[in-house]
Amino acid sequence: MGKTLPKTLLFRGYPLAADVLLQARQINKSYPGVQALSNVDFDLKEGEVQALVGQNGAGKSTFIEIIAGSLRPDSGTIILEGNTFPSLDPSSSIELGIQTVHQDNQLVEELSVAENIFLYDLPTTQLGFIKYSDCDKAADALLEELGIDIRSNEKISRLSFIEKKLVSIAKAFSRKAKILILDEPTASLDKHGINILFDLIRRNAKRGLSVIYISHNLGEIFEVCDRVTVFKDGLKVGTHQVGDVSMGQIVREMIGKASESLYIRETGGQKSDKEPALRISDFHRENVVDHVSFSVHRGEIFGIGGLVGAGRTELARMIFGMDPKDSGSLILEGKDITPENPYDAIQKGVGYLTEDRKDDGLMLGRPIYENISLARFAKSTKAIMNLPEERSGTEDISAKLDVKTPSMSQLVINLSGGNQQKVVMAKWLYAGSEVLIFDEPTVGVDVGAKAEIYRMMEELARQGKIILMISSDNPELISVSDRVGVMRDKKIVKILEGDQITEENILLYSMGVDEGE
C-alpha cells in the first residue's frame, strides 16, 4: 500500500530541524576484531515509521542498542529534540521517551495486565501497599487511548500471543514514549494479529509517535513504513522513501557487491534422470512446519536457505525424529524410513549434524575417538566394544577429514572450532549414515577448515550419499548446493536450480517476494 502520512509527505526530502526528532551522527562501535558500526548517520522524523533492514551482522541490533542506551558507542553523538548526548544509558533513554519492544515477550505471566504495564512504578499508598484500583484505572485509560481492547485486570498467562504483544506496546507507551523501537514485532503473529498491530502503529504515528521498525519481511515494511534504511557490514547504505524504491533494489543494497565464491566444486551435482532417491513428504506440525515436501537425488547436496526462524532447524529435527510431528514421512528408494526417534534414525541410516555442536553435538570433556565412535556404537548391537577396531577406525576417518590433533585421546574441548566440527562430521561418517542433514555446518569455523568440510561433503555426495544442508550463509549455499530450497514462514516457498541460485534470489524469497521480479 505504502500510504504515507500527511506530515511526512509535506516535508519529504526537506528535513527541517523541527521535524527531526532523533539524529545520530557519526556513530562508531567496534568489538574485538569487528567494526560493528562505522560512521553511521541516522535521522528519525516525528510521526514517522522507519524500517531498518540488513542481513545478519549488518549492525542493526548494535545500532538499536545504542539508541536504547544499553550499549555505548565508541564515538559519535545522539541528538534528541535538539539536545546532544555522547551516549545514553537505559534509564535516561527511557526518560527521554525511547522505548523498545523486544521480539520475545518480557512480561510477567502471573501478574495482571495493569501490574505489568506499571511494574516499574506501581502506585502505592503511604504504607507501601499497591493501590490496585488506581493501577487498573490508569491501565484501562491507557489501553482505551491506544485502542487496545483488553481488560486490565486479566492475567497475562490467559492472553493470546497478539494480546501479549499489544500489552508490551502499551507498557512502552505508559512511559510517555516518543520513539518506539519494534524488534521483529510480527514474528509468530498471524495475519489478523499483524493487522491489529499495523492499525495501532498507524494510528499512533498519526498522533506524532515515531517508530523504528526492524523486520526481515519486506512485504510488511512496504505496507506500514514510510522510509527504509539499509545496513550492510556496519555501514548505512542508504535511506529511501518506500514509494521510491523496489524490493529488489533493497535486497541488492543489502547484498552489496556480489561476494566471490567461497568454494568451487570439482563436480557438479549428478544430473541424473533417475527418480529422486529420497522423498521428504508432507512434514507438518501446526505453527512449526507447514506441509513441507521435496525430493533429493543420490549424490546431491540440497541446500535449505531462509532466515533464522523460518522453520529450517525445526524441519531437520522433525525429519530426524527428535521433535513431534502431525504428519510427515521419509521415503528412501520406495522404503518408508521415517525415524521415530534419533535411535531409530541412526538405525535407518539418517545422521543429523546439529547447528550447535557444543550444545548437542559433542562431549567436550571426552576424547576425540569416543566422540567419533559414539553413534556407531549406538547403532551396533554388540554389548562389548571392539576397542582396537574403534582405534583404527576413528583414526582413519579423522585422518581423512584432516582433524588436526596430536592424538586421538585429546579432549575435544582442546580443539579449535573447525576441528571440533570435523569431529562431529566424523561421527556421522563413521556411523555409516546414508542420509546426512548438516545444520549450519561451518558456523564458527575458520576458512581453511571450511574448505575441507566442503570438500568432504562433495566427496560424500560423490559416494552417493544424500545430503541436506541448512545454512544462513548465502555464499555457502550458492557455492556448495546443487539446488536450494528457500524456506519462509514455515514452508518451502521456492526451490532454486542452476543459474537461479543467486544471493539475490535466496534473499528475495526469504524475505517475502513470492515470485521473481
Place this chain on the structure above:
Amino acid sequence: MQETSISEKRKKGISQSLVLVMMIVALAIIATSVNPKFLRIGNIINIFQQISVLGIVACGVGMLLVSGHIDISVGSQVSLMGVIIAMVIQKVLGLPEGEVAPWRQALAIPLAILITFGVGFLLGLLTGTVVVKSRANSFIITLGFLTVYHGLALLTSGGASYMLFGRFEVLGRGRIFGVIPISILFLLGIVALSYVILRYFRYGRFLYAIGGNRKAAYVSGINTDKTIIKGYIIVGLLNALAAVILISRVGSALATTGDSYALDALASVIVGGVAITGGKGTAMNIFLGVVLIGLIGNALIIMNVNPYIRDVVIGSIIIAAVTISQYTGERE
C-alpha cells in the same frame, strides 16, 4: 602449545590415582606412627573386610555418577533390604528354640537372598524411572526416596531389630583358608566388574557419553532414559549384595543399619575423582577412594581419637574434593 596441554592432561590423569595412593600411604604412616598395630596384617584384613560393603555400594553409585546422576537413597536401600533379609530368615526359621524342618533349613538363606535381589531390582527400577520421567534433578528425587525407603524400613521392622542368631554368617564373616574374608572377594569381584563395564562395555561408554553431554548422547542415538534406568537398577542390585553381606556380618538388622553408606559411598566416589556433573571417573580410582575413606575411619579408631570426629572429617573431605574439582576441572 597443544603438545604441552596434552602432556599436562595425561599427567593429571595419572596424578589422580597417584595422589590417592599417596594420601593412603601418608595416612597409613601417620596411623602407624601413632599406633604400630595399624600395620598388622590382621588389621589390614580387618580394614578390607570393613570396606567391602562400602566398596560394593560405591561401585554402583560411582558408575551411575559417571552418567551425571546421583543416588543418595542407597543407605536407606541397604537398610531396607537388610531388614527384609533378616525378616525372611526369621519368618522361615522361627526363633532358635524350636525345631526346624530340614526343607526350611535349606530354603531360608537362598530365599532371603533371592527376595533381596528382587527387591534391589525393583527399588532401582522405581528410583530410576521416577528420576528419568520426572525430568527433575536426581539429587532431590533420590532425597525423597531416601525418606520413603527409610520409612519402609521402619514399617517393615516395626522399629525393632531382627536377630539372626548366627544362622547366616558365611558371607559376612566366613574366611577362605581361615585367612581371606569372603566379603573381600566379593568387593574385588565387583570392582573388577565395574572396571570391565566402564572400559569394555558399550553400556559403560554410554554412561560416559550421557555424563559428558546428555543431549549429544541422545542425538547420537543412545536411549538415554533406558541407560539411566539401568544405572539405577545396577545400583539397586549392588545394594542388595551389600545388604546381604552386611547383615551376614552384623548378625542383626535395624531400620538404620545401612544408613551411613549413602554418605560414605558418595564421599568415596567423589574423592575417587568421579565428576559430580558426570562424564569422568574410573573404577580404579573409585576403589582407591573407598580405601581412603575406609582407612580414615579405621585410623581414627586405632589412633584413639574420638570416633565421632569421623563424620566431621568425611563431610569436610566431600566439601574439599568437590571444591577442588570445581577449580581444576575443564571449563568451557
